[in-house]
Amino acid sequence: MYINNEERKAKIGRVSLSVRNGSVKIRFTYPTNTKEDLTVGKDSDVVWASAIRLANIINSDIETENYDQTLAKYSIRRASRLQLANKQPSLIDLWQTYKEISKERVAATTKKKHWTQYEKHYLGKTPKELLELDRASEFVAHLLTRYSSGSILPIFxxxxxxxxxxxxxxxxxxxxxxxxxxxxNKGKKPIEAYEPT
Incomplete structure (x- = not known):
């Protein structure tokens, strides 16, 4: 172990610490050939002390085979990013992506008629929790209480x-x-014929 607080350089087991471009950095290679570079924060005595503690945790986790390869345990920024990446998108998220990618190739009439209706009535007037993908059946059941199947099919x-x-x-x-x-699709009710009495 080597720590030089004045020059802001340290080596704790496999983990190196230094200051680059005004920020405290932690670097290490683990597993083999996997180089990691974490920014702890802007250089200050408090941030440097935090980085030393974090470097000790990382090195201890590596040695005891408790290393978190997602890095969420060691970096708030990585943890937030991982949480966002793992979050299941909703119908609104999927729609925004589709709309952006498809706006140039979809007919103007489809956008005017169906896109507007989908956004305003289907996404806009449905409880947000029913727009989660794991609530698909409930979403469709909810729509069927408001619209006929014939109205829903073209929007879908x-x-x-x-x-x-x-x-x-x-x-x-x-x-x-x-x-x-x-x-x-319920369609039209069949015409019933009666025998004259």
């Missing part, structure tokens, strides 16, 4: 399914669970 064909399918293609989600949910 032109808005919901394309946005969810794009998310599957981009690897954001595994599959389109809405595609497996039946939206029965």
């Amino acid at each position: 064909s032109n808005c919901l399914n394309p946005s969810v399918n794009l998310a599957v293609k981009m690897g954001k989600i595994e599959r389109n669970i809405y595609a497996a949910i039946s939206i029965a």
Whole structure:
């Protein structure tokens, strides 16, 4: 172990500390050939002391085989990023991505008629919790209390399914669970014939 507080240089086991561009940095290579570079914060006595403590934790975790490869344990910034990455997107998130990517290639009439209706009535007037992907069945059931299946089908064909399918293609989600949910098209009631009495 080597610590030079005045020059802001230290080596704790496999972990090196130094100041670069005004920020305290922690560097180490673990596992083999995996170089990590963490910024602890702007250089100050408090940040330097925190970095020393953190370097001890990292080195101890490596030695005791408790190392967190996500780095969430060692970096608030990495933990936040990881939390965002692991957060399941909602229908609104998928729609915003689809809209941005598809706005130039989708017909203006589809955008005017279906996109506006989907945003205003389907996404805008539905409780937010039903827009989470794990609530797909409840979302469809909720819509069927407000709209006929004939009204829902074109909106799903032109808005919901394309946005969810794009998310599957981009690897954001595994599959389109809405595609497996039946939206029965009731159609017209059959004409009944009666025998004259």
